[in-house]
Amino acid sequence: MTNDIQAFRRELKENLVDWLQLMDKTADDIVDEEPLFKEGLGLDSLDAVEIVILMQRKYGIPQSSVEKKREIFATFASLADFIMANRTK
Amino acid sequence: MTSPRDSLSATRGTPLGIGFFRLLLCCGCERCALLLARIVTWCYARFDRRAFAATAEYLKLRFPDDAGKPAALRRHFHRLLFELARMLIFSFEMGTGKALPIVEEGVGNFPREGGLVVVLAHFGCWQASMEFMNLQSGRPINIMARPDRNGSMDKYLALRSGRGFNIISTDGFSGGLVEASAALARGEAVIVMGDRAVEGAANIKVKYFDGTIELPLSPWMLAARNGVPVLPIFTEFAESPRRIVLRYHPVVTFGDAPSRRIREEELAPAAAGYAALLEDAARRFPYSVFRFGDANASESTQAQEEKI
Numbered sequence: 001m002t003n004d005i006q007a008f009r010r011e012l013k014e015n016l017v018d019w020l021q022l023m024d025k026t027a028d029d030i031v032d033e034e035p036l037f038k039e040g041l042g043l044d045s046l047d048a049v050e051i052v053i054l055m056q057r058k059y060g061i062p063q064s065s066v067e068k069k070r071e072i073f074a075t076f077a078s079l080a081d082f083i084m085a086n087r088t089k
Numbered sequence: 090m091t092s093p094r095d096s097l098s099a100t101r102g103t104p105l106g107i108g109f110f111r112l113l114l115c116c117g118c119e120r121c122a123l124l125l126a127r128i129v130t131w132c133y134a135r136f137d138r139r140a141f142a143a144t145a146e147y148l149k150l151r152f153p154d155d156a157g158k159p160a161a162l163r164r165h166f167h168r169l170l171f172e173l174a175r176m177l178i179f180s181f182e183m184g185t186g187k188a189l190p191i192v193e194e195g196v197g198n199f200p201r202e203g204g205l206v207v208v209l210a211h212f213g214c215w216q217a218s219m220e221f222m223n224l225q226s227g228r229p230i231n232i233m234a235r236p237d238r239n240g241s242m243d244k245y246l247a248l249r250s251g252r253g254f255n256i257i258s259t260d261g262f263s264g265g266l267v268e269a270s271a272a273l274a275r276g277e278a279v280i281v282m283g284d285r286a287v288e289g290a291a292n293i294k295v296k297y298f299d300g301t302i303e304l305p306l307s308p309w310m311l312a313a314r315n316g317v318p319v320l321p322i323f324t325e326f327a328e329s330p331r332r333i334v335l336r337y338h339p340v341v342t343f344g345d346a347p348s349r350r351i352r353e354e355e356l357a358p359a360a361a362g363y364a365a366l367l368e369d370a371a372r373r374f375p376y377s378v379f380r381f382g383d384a385n386a387s388e389s390t391q392a393q394e395e396k397i
Contacts, residue, residue, distance in 0.1 A: 021350045046291050046310055048263035049270045050350050053314055056274070057348065067271035070262035 009080045016076075019054045020047055032077040041076070048073060060088035114181055126174035134167035141166055143381040150298040151375050165376070172376040175326070176214045179333070183217060190330065191217060195337035199225045204273035204317035208283030208308045208363065211379040212370055213324040214333055219254070219280065221335055229277040231255045233265050233307075264290055266307060273315040281308040283321070284367055284380055293353060295364035298371075302380075304364060309356040313343040321363060323370050326377060338366060 013027035020043070034040040037048070051073070055061040061083065066072055072082045106129070113122040133140060141163065148155075148165050155161035183189055207222065209215050222230050232254055257265040257272070257279070264287070269279045286292040286303035291310070294301045312319045318340035325334040341359050371378045 019349055021352075044291060045263040045266045046306065047350070049266045049310065049314055052267050052270055053346070063267075063271035063274045067268045073262070 005080075005084065008084050009076075012080050012083065013076070015054065015058060016051070020050055030076050032080075033075050035075055036073055036079065051079070055083060058089075059083050059086075061086050110178070111181065114178065114185075119178070119182075122178055123175065126178065127171055130170035130174050131167055133170055134163055140170075140381065144169065146300075146302075147371075147378055147380050150300045150302075151371055151378070153299060169376045169378070172326070173379055176377075176379075179214050179326075180216045183214075183220065190332035191221075191335060192332055193221065193225075193335045193337065195339075196225065198337040198339050199320065200318055200340060201227060202276065204276050204315055205278040206273065206308050206312040206317060206319045207278055207280045208319055208321045209280060210284035210321075210323060210367055210370070211282065211381075212284070212367070213326050213374065213377040215324050217324050217333055218322045218335055222278065222280070226278050229255065229272070229275075230280065231257050231269060231272045231277055232280045233257045233259050233269055233282075235259050259287065264307070266311065269307075269311055270315060273311060273317050279311065281305070281311070283308050283363055291353075293357060293360045295357075295361050297364050297368055302364065304360050306353065306356055306360065309341075309343075309359045310351060312341070313351050313356060313359075314346055316343065316346050318342045319359070321366055323366070325370070325374055 009032065010027060013030045016022070016030065017025055017027055022041075025041075030041060036051075037043045043051075052063050052066055055066065056063055065086065066082075069082075072078055110122055110125070113119075113125065144166055145162065148162050148169075152162070152165055155165065179189065205226075205228070207218075209218055219232070234256055235258065255272075257268045259265045261268065269281075272279050283304060285305070287305050287307075291306040292303040293306050294303055308319055311317075319342075320340050321338040323336045323338070325336060327334045341362065343359070367378075
């Protein structure tokens with residue numbers, strides 16, 4: 001994994017902890033290949049909307065480009081890869 | 090919660106019985122259909138313990154003086170079921186294109202542009218409000234629903250799907266919230282049933298009469314997150330003269346969305362305000378409230394049945 005990818009994933013983890021207000025978690029607790037929802041990080045459907053808004057506000061990715069792509073939200077790594085490939089800011 | 094309600098809907102009413110009602114209505118015998126409905130609903134009120142249990146929580150809250158009187162509660166239950174039958178007959182007639190007395194109140198409250206969350210309640214002839222959404226909205230309309238769980242709802246929504254309504258399945262990823270949020274961001278309208286808690290989703294407890302009920306958080310969260318208003322609509326059966334009143338309440342708005350997760354406490358006042366609207370509607374039209382299933386929110390149906 002290149003340094004760029006590593007740095008971006010670190011930044012995204014910190015953004016997620018901050019935006020979602022994951023009180024009992026730190027960026028280090030988010031494992032790349034673990035599921036984001038339910039048994040993984042434990043996020044719920046309202047968090048999914050929050051992530052979509054975060055993607056729109058911080059990375060310039062319109063909501064319409066992710067609404068039918070549930071696979072993006074499978075793991076933190078899949079989410080990070082999608083944002084990195086599609087970000088406009 | 091929704092699952093008991095779903096199974097109640099799926100198991101009540103036979104195709105033969107429904108077909109007979111339709112035949113009567115197609116022949117123009119509305120009075121015969123209403124008379125038959127009165128008899129059928131009396132039988133349900135007398136013998137359907139499970140449906141009774143699913144309505145008991147509401148009836149006890151609405152009629153606290155009768156809470157310990159099973160016979161009185163059953164009388165209320167019968168009136169409520171008859172009102173439901175009347176609503177279904179009305180909906181059927183509306184579907185046939187028959188001219189029916191419907192008036193709209195508060196049309197000025199309907200925002201003319203931009204994303205909009207519409208909250209409906211299982212109250213009165215709520216389907217009528219969807220018919221009018223097409224006329225008032227001026228924007229694409231999405232309905233959040235579980236079409237796969239209920240045959241009659243499936244048919245109802247399929248009919249509308251060809252008339253500009255897009256169905257967002259709440260069984261899909263994130264309960265359809267991501268899709269709904271994207272629709273709001275595009276400036277579309279999203280219809281959400283706001284009066285029943287959804288099993289497994291984020292709900293909020295609110296005051297209702299002298300007790301509490303759970304309502305879904307999703308309509309308020311979607312609106313707050315996308316900076317769009319929420320429009321509550323109620324559909325009342327009014328008398329003298331007999332008519333349907335479509336009441337558009339003032340919209341609920343939220344301030345600028347924060348750059349962090351929206352907390353439940355921030356949405357609580359809006360949900361509480363909606364509960365007050367539900368309560369007011371129930372005070373004025375006590376038998377138009379079709380909130381079946383709340384009896385199971387904290388206790389099993391069987392436990393409720395044993396209590397009654």
